[in-house]
Amino acid sequence: MTYTTTGAEPELWYRDLISCLQATFGTLLAREGADPLAVLGAGWRFLHIPGDVRSEEFYYPCPDGDADLGAALAPHHGLHSRWWQPADEDDLWAEIRERLAADRLVIAAVDNFHLPFRPAYGDVHAAHLVVVYGLDEVRGLVYVSDAMPPAFSGAVPIEAFLRSWGSANPTDVQDAFFSDSRIGRRCLDVWLDAPPAPLTPELLAGCIRADSEIFADAGLAGFDAFAADLVGRCRAGDAGALRELYPFGWGMQAQASLHGELLRRCGREWGDPALAGAGRAVESVAHAWTGLRITGAHGLGDAEAASADIAHHATVLRGRYGEAVDAVTSWRGL
Amino acid sequence: MSFLLEPVDISGHLNNTGISAATDTKSGAFNVWGNSFAAEYLPGGGDLVHVAGVPFRFPPVGDGPDNIRCAGQFLTVPEGRYDWVHVLAAAERRCEDVVETHYADGSVDAEPLRVSDFWAAPAWFGEVKAFESLVMHYPHHVQRGVSAVMWAQRVPVTRRADLTGLRLPRNAAVHLFAVTLQRVTLQRTEAGA
Known part of the structure; x- marks a missing residue:
């Protein structure tokens, strides 16, 4: 039997500074009739959780310990998500069949090494997210959508998808930032509590006011603590600080x-x-x-040597945060 | 209105190889993943190329480093009055930083240098797309469907003083392939005299 979501193929939603995390959530939001930019762009915060960073393209700090990525990405819109894995080792597709039959898209974690349409195919291990919108067990095909370049929508052999979905994603010297993180057939359900209301100046002001209070209370101080720790670890020659910087910074960069x-x-x-x-x-x-x-990426081989440049860019970035917080709070006297 | 356009010799500062041939993709490493522009889509090394009317001396191709990965280098320029610094540039992700303009009278200004991502990205800062490699070179293969873009961007020279040099950003994400200075002279007309 074939299971496919109804209608057109999922929209490939993409911006050049986002990762597969925002791209896949954007794709699902678009299918729900929501404006992905209005939902994913309404919130802006800084959060670093020491010891929490994982080497995955889709890492994002969650105040509640990774339970609800959706709420972390879009704190003002009732967006939610939940990770799950197949319950039955003898029927790995049961949950995906059920969701596709209910006309729901599924976000799946994969290892790019095993996906024929990814540039890293057969070359580099890296943790990534794609949207699953169809399953044809008779022909042995899974239909996936991936907005990250090179954008792809179409069929992948089930065996290739299973290798990717179940990959150990071993340590790969060619990608120190997104390898060494077991994929474990993880999937995400994503939902909105209610269709988002049209964005108005009043609604946006409420979002900015809430986020500004968090920036004032903890955000900028959190950045200062993060930067001090980063520079200190680099000066001590701790390459792990730079290995974490790249995936962690992607989430903060995309959000901004x-x-x-x-x-x-x-x-x-x-x-x-x-x-x-x-x-x-x-x-x-x-x-x-x-x-x-x-x-940080270029300095991975010698963190101590990179520490002065890391300190310089952390200082520049802190200045930009201060200026931006001032600019948004100056709007309407927030 | 008349224009003076003067390509700057940056050969002494080239420190990165960002262009490779399809037969030797491993020889280029524009970014940390070893990706590079495909030479067959770009001008020949040393060619004088024009982008939006601005002449650039394209760097050597297949003969060692072809661009400057910015690290605070100081480029000495022929001393004189200029209005714009034009660059052929690309960035490892969308980026903005500053270039210091240094003058004969000792003054220094910081001017913005904004460069969009080289990786299949739009001209976020309104640059002109100078050249586009329709494939991306990886160390072990040629990737279709992912382009590599080189941008023509410009930096203003706002001070009315003789420019002597440019101090590049301390930013490994920014790469320059060519630099050209421009002076615009407004000629007095009968009506405006």
């Missing part, structure tokens, strides 16, 4: 880029140049994350 883009878009649509300018300031945070993350 989406929030900034949303504010800029709303500023233009609502004729509010102060809001548009605040959005641009938040985007500058995302752009400053590039310097820190890429410096």
Whole structure:
């Protein structure tokens, strides 16, 4: 029997600074009729949880210990998610069949090494997310959607998908940031409590006010603690600090880029140049994350030697955070 | 209005190989994963190329380093008045930093340098797409469906003083392949005299 979600293939939702995490959630939100940028870009926070970072492209810090990635990604929209794994080793597809039959998309964790459409195929192990929208057990095919370049929608042999979905994702020297993390046939269910209300200046102001309070209470201090720890570990020659920086920073960078883009878009649509300018300031945070993350990536072989440049980029990034928080809180006197 | 356009010799600062041939993809490593531009989609090494009317001296290709990975280098330029610094650039992810413009009178300004991602990305900062490699080189294969983009971007020279040099960002994500200086001279007309 074949199970496929109804309608067109899932939308490939993508921005150049996001990871497969935001891309897959965006795809599911679009299918629910929601505007992915409005949902995923409404919130903006800084959270680093020491010892929590995993070497996965889709790592994102969750206040509740990874139980609800959706709430962490979109804290103002009743977005939720839950990880699950197949309950029956003898029938790995039972849950996916059930969800597809109910016309629901599934996000699945995979190892790029085993997926023929990924550039890393047969070359590099890396933890990644794709959207599953069909299953044809007669022909031996799984239908997956992946917005990350090279964007792909289509069929993958079941055997290849199973290898990818069940991969140990072993340590790979070619990708120190996203290997060495067991895939374990993890999947995500994602849902919204209710269809999002159209975004208005009042609603957006409420989101910004809530996030600004968190930034004032803990966000900027949290960044300072994170940066001090990062620089200190680099000076001590701890390459682990840089191995964690790349996946951790991706989540923070993606969030800032989406929030900034949303504010800029709303500023233009609502004729509010102060809001548009605040959005641009938040985007500058995302752009400053590039310097820190890429410096860390290149410095992995000698963390101590990279420590001065890491300290420089952490200082630049802290400045961008301060300016952006000031810009968004200045909007409407928030 | 008249223009002076002067390519800058940056050969002494090239420190990264970001372009490779399909037969030797491992020779390039633009980013930490060893990806590189495909030479067959780009101009020949040393060619004088024009992008949006701006001439650039394309770097050597297949003959060692072809770009500057920025690390705070100081580029000495022919001393003179200029209005724009044009660059052929690409970034390992979307990036913005500053270039210091240094002047003969001792003054120094910081001007923005904004470069979009080289990895199948849009011109986020309004750059001109100068060249696009329609495939991405990986150390062990040529990847279709992922392009590599080189951007033509510009940096303003706002001070009305003689420029002597440029201090590049201390930012490993930013790569420069060519630099050209431009001076714009406004000629007085009868009406405006």
